[in-house]
Amino acid sequence: VLLDACAPPGSEQIIPLLIPEERFVPGVEEFHAATCFECPGGCGLLARKIDGRLVKVEGNPAHPISKGGSCARGQALPQAMYHPDRLQSPLVREGERGKGRWTEISWDDALERLVTELIPLRTESSGLAFLTGQLRGHRWELVRRFLAAFGGAHHWLHEPFGDDLVRRASELTLGIEAFPTHDVEHANYVLTFGAALVEASRSPVRFGRGFGHLRRGRPGQRGKLVAIGPHLSVTAAHADEWLPARPGTDASLVLGIAHTLIRDELYDKAFVDERTEGFEAFRERVLEAFAPETVSVATGVPAEQIERIAREMAEYGPAIAIAGDAAVTGPNGLATAVAVTHLNALVGAFGREGGIHFDPAPPFAPYPVLDEPFVLREPT
Ligand code: SF4
DSSP states (O other): OTTGGGSOTTGGGHHHHHSOOTTOOOSOEEEEEEEOOSSTTOOEEEEEEETTEEEEEEEOTTOTTTTTOOOHHHHTHHHHHTOTTOOOSOEEEOSSTTSOOEEEOOHHHHHHHHHHHHHHHTTSTTOOEEEESOOOHHHHHHHHHHHHHHOSOEEEEOOTTOOHHHHHHHHHHHSOOSOOEEOGGGOSEEEEEBOOTTTSSSOHHHHHHHHHHHHHSBTTBOOEEEEESSSOOHHHHHSSEEEOOOTTOHHHHHHHHHHHHHHTTOSOHHHHHHHOSOHHHHHHHHHHHOOHHHHHHHHOOOHHHHHHHHHHHHHSOSEEEEEOTHHHHSTTHHHHHHHHHHHHHHTTOBTSTTSEEOOOOOOOOOOOOOSSOOOOOOOO
């Protein structure tokens, strides 16, 4: 070992080249840009293939949401692809329901059976329920076209982390039917109502990176995270402060904070005057019905704590409030999402750094216009 440096150049490489390391896989390597659909986050991924076979996915550094990151679910995508229980062809049940006997059939056979079953349903106004998870972009356009062509079908959307009520709240209060983008990275004070920013939520990778920056990304400046929700979630455990409000009372708590901001004239007057309408009616109602003492009885959060949070929001801005997950999918979900939008307006959070933005829809290429109406025909 001592005399290794005296060896001829390159001789130390002989053994590693004869017995390559495990990570060296011979074959043609390709990378494809892809999108993860394991949760509503929609992270951009790079899929690595060797000889046409997927071997790994990583976050796409050029993607605006993931910026090179991905979470454990995204990393597990190849396992889902090669899982022995993954269905690889349509199945048809044999025998009685519940017996678990299935036979593989071809796609042509499956489509023919499906169309034969669907056609009689077109005569009934509620004959078909179309169940999907959350859809966006081209997949949603495809389903939308199918439903329009079929006529009378009900679209049922099932997404445990669905953001429909937040979108609806944006539409009701701002006239924008979209999910807000929260600039957590540049905020100083973040109040989360149920949004499990660290462990789940709408985009764990995006929020995880934002949270890291909020806490440690700015030398000498550490943002504060306050988590509100009935249980000690991972986000609440990582927060600087946790307010265990009773389930379904988030909207009251938001308005209790709004009450203090208005009563003590701590709200962003310039923003409210220039950018909002109907403030006087809102002010009157909030001052009348949502005093911290009243809100405290409903929520279980002490009035002094509600008032202090309001003062901190005003003092340590830019501040943002985020509604998500359990707070907007349980009782009073829409009221909570609307109240949080109002609170964000009171602290002037919209359209500024460390605040809230609405990103334009991606410029998807449109589907080609059909020459003739898209109709279901009897199989021949
Ligand atoms: S957060 Fe994880 S599961 Fe969700 S889209 Fe991104 S990589 Fe996929």
